[in-house]
Amino acid sequence: MSKHVYSFGEGAADGDGKMKDTLGGKGAGLAEMSRAGLPVPPGFTISTEVCNVYFRTGSRVPGEIQKEMLEALGLLERRMGQKLGDAENPLLVSVRSGAKFSMPGMMDTILNLGLNDATLAGLERKSGNPRFARDCYRRFMQMFGNVVLEIPKSEFEHLFEARKKKAGARFDTDLTAKDLDAVIAAYKNLVRRRSGREFPQDALEQLTLARDAVFRSWHNPRAIHYRKMNQIPDNLGTAVNVQAMVFGNLGNTSATGVGFTRNPATGEPEFYGEFLINAQGEDVVAGIRTPQPISELRRAMPGVYDQLREITTMLERHYRDVQDFEFTIEDGKLYMLQTRNGKRTGPAAVRIAVDMVNEKLISREEAVLRVDPQQLDQLLHPLLDPKSRAKLTKIAAGLPASPGAAVGTVVFTADDAVERAAHGPVILVRAETVPDDIHGMEVAKGILTSRGGMTSHAAVVARGMGTPCVAGAGDIEVSERARELSVAAGGKRLVLREGDWLSLDGSTGEVYAGRAATVEPDPSSGALAAFMSWADQFRGAFG
Template sequence: MTKNVYFFGKGNADGKAEMRNLLGGKGANLAEMINLGIPVPAGFTITTDVCTAYYQNNKQWPSGLEDEIKANLKKVEEVMGKRFGDLDNPLLLSVRSGARASMPGMMDTILNLGLNDSTVQGLIKYSGNERFAYDSYRRFIQMYSNVVLGFEYSNFENILQNKKREKGVTLDNELDANDLKEIVILYKELIKNKLKMEFPTDPWVQLQGAINAVFSSWMNPRAITYRKLNKIPDEWGTAVNVQAMVFGNLGDSSATGVAFTRNPSTGENKFYGEFLINAQGEDVVAGIRTPQQISLEASRAWAADNGISEEERKSKYPSLEEYLPECYSQLVELRKTLEDHYHDMQDIEFT
């Protein structure tokens, strides 16, 4: 039987870097990082061949795929010590595309999949943080509705902006748990009124929808145009990476960011990157908040370029090196591991 799903987690990976054509760039490198001993949240990759079969079979999954996904999901549950859809300690997932050739920004990502009105209570129990749970829930509704249901982000933005105006705040992370709870209710009402449907609550139905949406994003207009410009064949298809969530929005001791093992503009051998405290991945590139620099040296240079005093920089925009020194030290070690292995500059997403 053809293997359609490749697991990675807890020191074991079914795949490796050389399987890029089958697992896509992201899937192959996630497997390779597991093989290198790098801490990567457990997950699995659905192969590019499945995407090709999906289009050849009138957008239907090949026989046996559902069982393979469920078997690998069980492995992820065992590694993470959580269960998908559980009411006390729910496993939440990210779903991302991963073509064999890099196509930055062309296809879609969904975070916090598995949340509904019941599992959000489990997330509150697990985290002890109601604000975090409802922040994750409203983000999930936004992303899922946009990527899977085809509902524009701007529809939600009006609700979010109105709530911030009502509360007299400017940033999303200044809204409290009650504000976010109200936003979730308003989001779901909006979907019901505009799309004439209830927002999907069954975690398995959510996952099926997200996987299909990633396959569909391979044929969205901007992806087709990008492939034509870069001579990438349509028949290559995309892999789907399903991975356990880890959270950068869990509070002020959490963060997320992007980094390069060298300066990507000059090639200078200096660790380079940006991060945000109490945020999720898309916030770093969204332009809503000012990202902070990961190294102290880069942070001071950034402050000087922007006319910001050292006192203000330290209090408002500290580097990761200062704010979370243990995390920074771990990243520095991973930087060396990755460059030594790949013999080239690497870009890193971290939480």
């Protein structure tokens, strides 16, 4: 019988890093890191083939594959000394997608699976932290309710924000255990009202429903659109990674973060990334809170920072490419949750390729083959003309998430971006982008967000597309409903409405009201000149 479920953890793995076709990129990375003895929470990967079987057999997983999954779950329970659904000593898991090719944010993730009314009490007793246990439960209910029961995320967020307002809480972390009890009760009512059923209490049923929902997310509209945009075949399917939870939201000695071994916007050889203290992984990439730069981790937790640098440097050398990694710190202990080749802009791709040749990591031929011709076009993106820019009002400075200049009229939704882009250049302005905005991001000349960081969804997708992006411009207030952005500039309140001109510089993070002129860059300088001379050398060899 062929194998469909691959376990990993405790310095061993059934699969390895070369098995991306079977395990998907995330699963292959987890297997490889486990084999290397890195601190990876144990788990198992259900292969991409099962996704295709699921669709072929009318949305069901055959009994023998279900049996294989339960055997892998049994091994995970033994490794952790915990049991899924056990009220005294509950195992909690994350359920995450992972296709062969990276599709950031396009498919679904569920954290803290295994929580119910009984295991909540067990988690509270074990952790001695009632607030933490309830925070995990409300996060799980929101993700499960959205991904599996298909209740819009905004309905959960509305209830959560209403409670924050009532409690006078500025941040999520200001809510007490009692506040979170009220949130959980409100979420249960919402699930009852919208799905006609109680929130599922059986942990194994939760796992089966979550696995199937992740398979279904392979065919959601945003994933289909992203594959079309990036020429990724529709028949690959996604793997499902089930992994023991580690908690970045246990308190002030816990954190979660995302990073790159080099700057994916410019290619500079600097440790690049962001983290949030007392948070879970989705908080960073979703762009809901603007995180701290990873350099601050050196101050907050120096030992963990040094360990993270050592591990990620080793991973870059092992894969001979820039790594995009995710990590969680639980009570001062570091865990690696993902490594994959990082998406980068055209200028970064050239700089990294040239630097890696100079560092003797790759050959010149490999360097030339690694840079896509479309990425070279990005090096010829126009820049804001300094003279023209000086005449405009600078309204904000955010994070330079993806380089280049963008000048266009303001739009506030992805649908409006598609409609207006047919008549002229547009800048998509959002509080934060979500994966469903992908069609609007594709046509926009630039992207501006008021929340989120350099590793948020907006930033990662914009860099992959070569679209200028300024993220986390906290001075601006964005109202999608009123279709306007407002900001205090020069002692007065400035309001820009849909159709007004905006200029942004994704290389500096600066945002200007009005229409700046642009100038062409000088393509004959630095890394590009070296790269082009190598490309000329090998032109004949590559046909």
